[in-house]
Amino acid sequence: MSVTQSYPQSCGFVSLVGAGPGDPDLLTVKGLRVIQQAQVVVYDRLVSQAILDLAPAQAERIYVGKQLDFHCVPQQQINQILVDKARQGLHVVRLKGGDSFIFGRGGEELEVLADHHIAYEVVPGITAAAGATAYAGIPLTHREHAQSVQFITGHLQQDGSPINWQALAQSNQTLVFYMGLKQSPHIAEQLISGGLAKDTQCAIIEKGTTPQQRVLRGELAQLSELAVQAQSPALIVVGSVTALHDKLAWFGE
Known part of the structure; x- marks a missing residue:
């Protein structure tokens, strides 16, 4: 079993990470490792500060949170942020509460990355x-x-x-x-x-x-x-x- 992973330095890469339902101790070991290597963290409203603090101090943090009847950043703009940051050659962590593939629109975001030929990985999270x-x-x-x-x-x-x-x-x-x-x-x-x-x-x-x-x-x-x-x-x-x-x-x- 691999316990370390290096990410491409010459081209962008996106890690789609499920942060779990709230308790930061429920973040997976792989999720922790990926967040600690992030250069950019694009995160939602339900991601706790304790989990955000696991990212390197120099990592750029971009809040794109959504809540009932109010979308801070439209989905299309979130997609574009992921594409733009990856094209800058950065390791982007797209951080979502729960699991990204259960009512998290993770699949939609990956489709955009695939259409733009951007490499990505998926780190599942504990769904709410x-x-x-x-x-x-x-x-x-x-x-x-x-x-x-x-x-x-x-x-x-x-x-x-x-x-x-x-x-x-x-x-x-x-x-x-x-x-x-x-x-x-x-x-x-x-x-x-x-x-x-x-x-x-x-x-x-x-x-x-x-x-x-x-x-x-x-x-x-x-x-x-x-x-x-x-x-x-x-x-x-x-x-x-x-x-x-x-x-x-x-x-x-």
Whole structure:
């Protein structure tokens, strides 16, 4: 197993790195090594200062963070930054919260790099659904509760594609909605209309894996009431596994 890696000096190179869900200790060993070698760090809002501080002091830091209803830097401009910095012969670390390939638009950014013949690598990160639920004591699967799990973006139907709510409302699975606080009334309404019982257990995990983590528990019919008490970033988890939080919670309790 290689423990060191050198990056091209004569041409640009981009490392797409998932920073994990919040706790800096959840950054992968490879992610740490790559960040420590960065010449430019292009980072999002959910990347913690503790992780940014791992980059060399002389590395250029470019904030391109996004949040609900406000994009600091348009995606097209982010793509151009990556291309321009790489063309300057620099090692660019594109740093995203969670995992870059799960609702992180990492694939879109790599397509642009590929179109411009820029070399790149991907360093996976722990996605928020896995990290936040683990810290909340909520198993995503459990033999007595859920045999499968689905991750769904809360930015529902922005591309015009219909959502099969009846399929999502099947029993014996866990549903995790990213970025779903604003859409929580719609989510609850559609799941119930699709056949999921109103008393299905659910949870909202706010700022998961950080010292500010908070878990709000209730029933599906109460989801919108829970959501108004929560702040972003937060995950919505629907399914009977969420009831296990009361027994298995270990972090910050």
